[in-house]
Amino acid sequence: MPEEVQRWSTPPATVVTGATGWLGSALIEHLLASERKGLRALLRDGEDASHLEESGVEVVKGDISDKRAVARLFDGIPPGADVIHTAGVIHPKSLSEFTKVNADGTRYMVEVAQSASIRRMVHVSSNSPFGTNPVESETFRNQEPYNPYLGYGASKMQGELAVLAGVEAGLDAVIVRPPWFYGPYQPARQTTFFTMVRTGKFPMFGGGTQRRSMVYVENLIQGVIAAELTIGVSGRGYWIADERPYEVREIVETVRRALTDEGYEVTGKPRSLPIIIANIAESADRALQRLGQYQQQVHVLGEMGHTIACEISAAKAELGYEPEFELYGGMRRSIAWCREQGIEL
Amino acid sequence: MNLSKDAFGAGDHIEVEVLIIGSGAGGSPTAALLAEAGFDVLIVEEGEWYDQGSIKPFSLDQMEKQYRSGGVTVALGRPSIAYTEGRCAGGGTEVNSGLYKRPPHSMLTKWRDGYQIQNLELDDIDAIADEIEADLSVSYVPGDSTLASQALARGATNLGWRNGEIPRWMSYPERGDALSGKRQSMTETYLPRAINAGAILSTGVRVERLEMTDATAGAAVVERRDGKAGRISFRHVFVCCGAIHTPALLQRSGIKGNIGKSLAVHPTVKLSAKFSEEINVDNDVPVHQVTEFFPHSSFGGSASQAGLLALALNDNWREFRGQITDWRRMSVYYAAITSEGRGRVISVPGMRDPVVTYRLTKNDRALLAISLGRLALAMLAAGAEAVYPSFRGAPVVRRPADVARLEAGFSATKASVMSVHLCSTVPMGEDPRRCGADSFGRVHGTTNVRVNDASLLPSAPGVNPQATVMALVVRNVRRFIEENVHA
Amino acid sequence: MPSRPSASRVAPYADALLARDLPALDPQRRSEAVEFVAVRVSDLPAPMKLAVGILAVIFDLGLSLGSRRTYISVSSRLPIPFVSEYPRLIRSLAFAYVWEKWPDTRPDGGRAQVEA
Numbered sequence: 001m002p003e004e005v006q007r008w009s010t011p012p013a014t015v016v017t018g019a020t021g022w023l024g025s026a027l028i029e030h031l032l033a034s035e036r037k038g039l040r041a042l043l044r045d046g047e048d049a050s051h052l053e054e055s056g057v058e059v060v061k062g063d064i065s066d067k068r069a070v071a072r073l074f075d076g077i078p079p080g081a082d083v084i085h086t087a088g089v090i091h092p093k094s095l096s097e098f099t100k101v102n103a104d105g106t107r108y109m110v111e112v113a114q115s116a117s118i119r120r121m122v123h124v125s126s127n128s129p130f131g132t133n134p135v136e137s138e139t140f141r142n143q144e145p146y147n148p149y150l151g152y153g154a155s156k157m158q159g160e161l162a163v164l165a166g167v168e169a170g171l172d173a174v175i176v177r178p179p180w181f182y183g184p185y186q187p188a189r190q191t192t193f194f195t196m197v198r199t200g201k202f203p204m205f206g207g208g209t210q211r212r213s214m215v216y217v218e219n220l221i222q223g224v225i226a227a228e229l230t231i232g233v234s235g236r237g238y239w240i241a242d243e244r245p246y247e248v249r250e251i252v253e254t255v256r257r258a259l260t261d262e263g264y265e266v267t268g269k270p271r272s273l274p275i276i277i278a279n280i281a282e283s284a285d286r287a288l289q290r291l292g293q294y295q296q297q298v299h300v301l302g303e304m305g306h307t308i309a310c311e312i313s314a315a316k317a318e319l320g321y322e323p324e325f326e327l328y329g330g331m332r333r334s335i336a337w338c339r340e341q342g343i344e345l
Numbered sequence: 346m347n348l349s350k351d352a353f354g355a356g357d358h359i360e361v362e363v364l365i366i367g368s369g370a371g372g373s374p375t376a377a378l379l380a381e382a383g384f385d386v387l388i389v390e391e392g393e394w395y396d397q398g399s400i401k402p403f404s405l406d407q408m409e410k411q412y413r414s415g416g417v418t419v420a421l422g423r424p425s426i427a428y429t430e431g432r433c434a435g436g437g438t439e440v441n442s443g444l445y446k447r448p449p450h451s452m453l454t455k456w457r458d459g460y461q462i463q464n465l466e467l468d469d470i471d472a473i474a475d476e477i478e479a480d481l482s483v484s485y486v487p488g489d490s491t492l493a494s495q496a497l498a499r500g501a502t503n504l505g506w507r508n509g510e511i512p513r514w515m516s517y518p519e520r521g522d523a524l525s526g527k528r529q530s531m532t533e534t535y536l537p538r539a540i541n542a543g544a545i546l547s548t549g550v551r552v553e554r555l556e557m558t559d560a561t562a563g564a565a566v567v568e569r570r571d572g573k574a575g576r577i578s579f580r581h582v583f584v585c586c587g588a589i590h591t592p593a594l595l596q597r598s599g600i601k602g603n604i605g606k607s608l609a610v611h612p613t614v615k616l617s618a619k620f621s622e623e624i625n626v627d628n629d630v631p632v633h634q635v636t637e638f639f640p641h642s643s644f645g646g647s648a649s650q651a652g653l654l655a656l657a658l659n660d661n662w663r664e665f666r667g668q669i670t671d672w673r674r675m676s677v678y679y680a681a682i683t684s685e686g687r688g689r690v691i692s693v694p695g696m697r698d699p700v701v702t703y704r705l706t707k708n709d710r711a712l713l714a715i716s717l718g719r720l721a722l723a724m725l726a727a728g729a730e731a732v733y734p735s736f737r738g739a740p741v742v743r744r745p746a747d748v749a750r751l752e753a754g755f756s757a758t759k760a761s762v763m764s765v766h767l768c769s770t771v772p773m774g775e776d777p778r779r780c781g782a783d784s785f786g787r788v789h790g791t792t793n794v795r796v797n798d799a800s801l802l803p804s805a806p807g808v809n810p811q812a813t814v815m816a817l818v819v820r821n822v823r824r825f826i827e828e829n830v831h832a
Numbered sequence: 833m834p835s836r837p838s839a840s841r842v843a844p845y846a847d848a849l850l851a852r853d854l855p856a857l858d859p860q861r862r863s864e865a866v867e868f869v870a871v872r873v874s875d876l877p878a879p880m881k882l883a884v885g886i887l888a889v890i891f892d893l894g895l896s897l898g899s900r901r902t903y904i905s906v907s908s909r910l911p912i913p914f915v916s917e918y919p920r921l922i923r924s925l926a927f928a929y930v931w932e933k934w935p936d937t938r939p940d941g942g943r944a945q946v947e948a
Contacts, residue, residue, distance in 0.1 A: 134714070
């Protein structure tokens with residue numbers, strides 16, 4: 001870790017939102033394993049809280065888009081607590097969820113966190129407020145202008161702006177920006193990804209030369225905790241990703257190799273489709289979103305034609321972040337986790 | 346001091362050993378080196394001689410006297426791209442920003458391998474660059490650079506973006522300040538050198554065409570200042586008219602091949618930034634550039650006197666016009682990209698000037714958008730109160746969230762896209778599919794017609810090109826001297 | 833440089849455009865700016881000059897119809913490729929001239945307080 005990186009000790013209490021999500025679940029597991037005390041999590045009504053409560057996590061029920069629920073989340077929290085805000089919606093049922101959860105929810109978190117005298121808030125954002133790289137060989141620097149990619153990007157930008165406004169008003173907060181992630185606790189859509197790659201049905205466009213930054217969940221957790229505990233970086237935002245971006249074709253080949261090495265049968269051949277299909281999908285996605293509609297497949301297909309690559313030098317220098325896993329190793333662990341869970345790929 | 350003279354006198358025919366057409370960054374070093382090697386050299390220049398320092402830099406007066414067509418020249422396309430060319434003794438070197446960037450090794454290697462350029466050695470080019478830097482007194486500004494220049498550096502530094510002062514071919518008096526430099530243009534350096542070594546410079550002479558007999562050029566048919574025709578016979582000719590008029594002349598002379606088919610430029614978009622202090626400098630440009638995004642894009646400062654600010658605000662005049670009264674607190678900055686697109690130079694029979702076109706690609710447009718956004722962010726990070734981008738319907742940018750609106754609203758077709766760097770219309774190299782001239786500038790399919798200017802650069806270099814042009818020009822002319830003295 | 837720039841094809845439209853964009857610009861300055869535009873247009877590269885000449889004829893047609901103000905307002909903001917370059921060219925040249933020559937000109941073309 002660079003010498004100038006100084007860290008706090010762990011706080012008396014830690015509030016986590018999105019605790020049942022992909023990152024949140026993995027994060028809670030990590031925090032419990034490292035014996036973090038005073039964990040409190042926000043779960044939606046109807047979500048199963050039993051496994052968390054058994055582990056000693058205090059569960060508050062309510063929705064992030066309900067300011068009263070957010071207030072309850074901070075009820076009686078001791079001063080000097082940390083907040084890790086991972087809640088967010090990426091593939092919503094309707095577009096209005098983007099604003100409710102990613103923008104309004106984050107604003108409520110900022111407002112309540114501020115009055116609760118917390119020590120540090122970590123806001124988990126995304127690459128999406130920054131759009132896509134203009135050309136394949138181009139890489140996002142740590143500080144970039146906002147150029148949100150459609151509805152999700154716009155809502156995540158609003159979330160970031162709420163956090164930055166909070167910082168101006170005295171809140172201590174850091175933004176973490178993970179790109180596409182992979183690893184344990186993956187949702188069904190990622191299972192579909194593995195299955196498509198395994199059977200050679202995952203569509204690559206224009207030879208798959210687009211570059212993508214990805215982040216293995218455990219790398220991301222390391223980055224999130226570094227952002228939580230590093231002193232003197234309030235107001236900053238950081239890309240947290242694997243060491244380097246990968247070309248899409250490399251991702252496909254690596255996943256196929258990892259699947260083979262984990263004993264799965266890999267069939268078919270990676271296919272490359274004309275880039276125009278991705279462009280058409282993107283136009284369709286835009287048109288649909290303008291009408292207030294969201295189609296996950298169309299959205300994902302449209303985005304596949306783009307490069308979304310970032311560099312992590314600032315996180316390394318200022319947070320002491322050092323990604324531990326790279327694509328092949330991370331993918332093997334992801335696949336192994338799926339098998340343990342009985343998930344068919 | 347005007348060193349040119351009328352080479353024709355009372356007659357209308359001249360015979361020389363070497364004719365050099367054009368006296369800019371290509372023609373002047375070519376002339377100096379050849380004259381010093383003992384060749385009998387005549388340089389003809391379409392424009393006139395103006396002493397360096399006698400005309401206010403970046404003024405309309407300068408555009409009228411020292412630019413082609415008063416600086417109003419356009420490459421047609423969607424959008425059309427406005428460009429400028431010098432037309433005077435010394436060419437573009439008399440009027441440009443004077444910023445000196447060594448030819449990037451990455452670019453030279455890419456050219457050498459991609460276009461099969463023989464004997465293009467990085468060490469040779471570096472050694473030539475050393476000489477040129479000494480000849481042109483390449484130097485940094487003494488003391489502090491201007492506030493407008495510092496602002497760009499400050500903004501980039503605050504964002505963690507690489508930036509720096511670019512040296513210039515300027516000489517400064519002892520204890521002079523940033524604005525006291527004198528541009529070491531061709532009329533101050535290589536042209537006097539050429540003339541001292543016996544070359545003759547004749548201004549006000551426009552070459553209509555070269556007379557070709559099979560693959561060999563024997564004479565140039567010219568039009569003189571007074572409209573009279575003339576003829577200049579030669580053994581060798583160097584065409585150094587810049588990336589537009591070199592291919593146009595070759596085409597008018599009936600020379601075929603990869604001539605004028607691959608115009609490359611650095612498409613540039615602009616914005617005006619307003620600060621709380623007076624930062625406007627009315628006769629100089631900032632010396633700092635943001636180099637973080639090389640080779641994709643670079644940002645710098647432009648000339649910003651009130652007239653040019655009005656021009657920069659003009660695309661959105663209704664919304665932005667009120668700012669013009671604050672011009673002393675404003676400065677214009679640019680973002681230039683390395684473009685995938687290409688253009689054409691097409692001579693049309695019966696027309697004096699060629700038709701020029703340029704086509705931006707989809708990626709170029711995306712790169713222009715993000716580059717303008719990044720530049721706006723840098724200006725905010727520098728402490729600008731407000732940023733006024735130069736495109737129709739542009740928002741005023743006051744905070745980072747406004748940059749999202751800038752990028753969302755931007756399209757290249759709504760913008761004032763311009764370029765001052767033109768090249769690549771006669772690319773050098775042995776690849777017959779792409780090159781118009783051989784590895785040392787001899788036009789393919791001719792025995793004695795050589796190009797020696799920015800036309801030879803296989804692509805736009807991603808940096809201010811004059812140093813690269815001059816280094817290649819010196820390399821090529823040395824090779825010519827070796828071959829023709831020993832032969 | 834042409835001997836009679838004011839007889840230029842572009843002069844009527846340029847004059848009307850400036851009268852609308854910079855209503856407070858005094859007539860003498862306006863005619864000076866129009867003259868500058870005319871000189872520059874006469875110095876354009878041959879293909880551009882030809883195109884501008886054709887556009888000038890087309891744009892001039894509207895000047896005699898009804899309200900000049902409305903016509904200028906509409907014609908100077910037509911979103912048609914190439915055609916829209918014409919008013920833009922004239923405006924650019926004229927503005928550059930006005931503010932270079934008289935930098936403290938107000939946005940409406942009026943003289944700055946200090947000058948008056």
